Amino acid sequence: MKQSQITVFRDQLITWFEANKRDLPWRRTDDPYSIWVSEVMLQQTQVKIVLDYYERFLESFPTVIDLSQADLQLVLKSWEGMGYYARARNLHQASGIVRDKFDGQLPRDQGSFRSLPGAGEYITAAVLSRAFDKPLAVVDGNVKRVLSRLFMIDEPINSANANRQFAEHASTMLDPQRPGQFNEAMMELGATICTPKNPNCKICPVSNFCESYIQDRQRDYPVTAIRKAIPHHHLVVSVICKDDKILIVRRPLSGLLGGLWELPGGEIEKNETGISACSRIIKDSTNLDIETPEQITRVKHAYSHFSIEIDVYRSRYKLGDVYLKDHIDYRWINWAETDDYAFHQAHRKIFNKLTKG
DNA sequence: AAAACGGGGAC
DNA sequence: GTCCCAGTTTT
Known part of the structure; x- marks a missing residue:
């Protein structure tokens, strides 16, 4: 021009x-x-x-x-x-x-x-x-x-x-x-x-x-390059009840959702039931033993580079002191206190469902 | 150069 | 469902 x-x-x-x-x-x-x-x-x-x-x-x-x-x-x-x-x-x-x-x-x-x-x-x-x-x-x-x-x-x-x-x-x-x-x-x-x-x-x-x-x-116009397909992941998390408190953990400051709080959980493996995955993951990530978990709800959520569905289990604390594997902090809190912490959106979906139901 | 990094509006 | 948004950092 x-x-x-x-x-x-x-x-x-x-x-x-x-x-x-x-x-x-x-x-x-x-x-x-x-x-x-x-x-x-x-x-x-x-x-x-x-x-x-x-x-x-x-x-x-x-x-x-x-x-x-x-x-x-x-x-x-x-x-x-x-x-x-x-x-x-x-x-x-x-x-x-x-x-x-x-x-x-x-x-x-x-x-x-x-x-x-x-x-x-x-x-x-x-x-x-x-x-x-x-x-x-x-x-x-x-x-x-x-x-x-x-x-x-x-x-x-x-x-x-x-x-x-x-x-x-x-x-x-x-x-x-x-x-x-x-x-x-x-x-x-x-x-x-x-x-x-x-x-x-x-x-x-x-x-x-x-x-x-x-x-x-x-x-x-504009011309755009094709995008790759995004993978899907299947996760379990647990609401671990100890008296009238539940356990929340804080993610590392770097990486995905860094510094935010969530319920303990992780990815379910192939040929694993949700219940056994839940117990295994809680033990592995927090060192806690829990009573047999019971599924209470499920949410789906999409990120830009993958999508997830989360099966939410309720369980009762059985044994052990919290020892975190990847997370940097933890709290035992009341339900009402969830408003005081920064959770990522998948967890807001979970809390909304459980509050309504 | 490519992937990681959130969430939701608009269609 | 897909696209993509007043992009930056890490690998």
């Missing part, structure tokens, strides 16, 4: 954006920390979900200093149900770095900000362009889809080596005078008009520049 055309593209896009943008809470602030929080939450998470968390999180942790001084368990509780919990752990860790190494101020320098845990290319560009007018182009799923259609890019948007190509296009188009507005406008276009299915090209403010639209091939 010629430079003169690029200038017109920017004007058309930003004019449309200013007239049509959604009223979102993180658009009402210029506070860099608040903008940062919103960008971390919005990573791979839909706007509608983040709306339920953003303002409550900032009420709990109004400044980067407040966040840095908060207990990680409280931060995870605020994140409970949103997924990708490493974001919360990284944000919490990064807040401490901002406090100790950057005098409590978010670094404005690209390299410094990028070095914070959880700050990748996207977050760095998004925060620094919005908060400090740095001319850095964001490249997210929306932007890639828009660019794919705009320039008829045949590289799959979910392939690793496409990123450089998309980043170059994004940088070329970026309005260096209004980088924050431009970035938001590109994403807003992708979110509301240039959608994955059935793009609304009739009302698109830049359709006159869109190569795929001009050829009526917008439905052929």
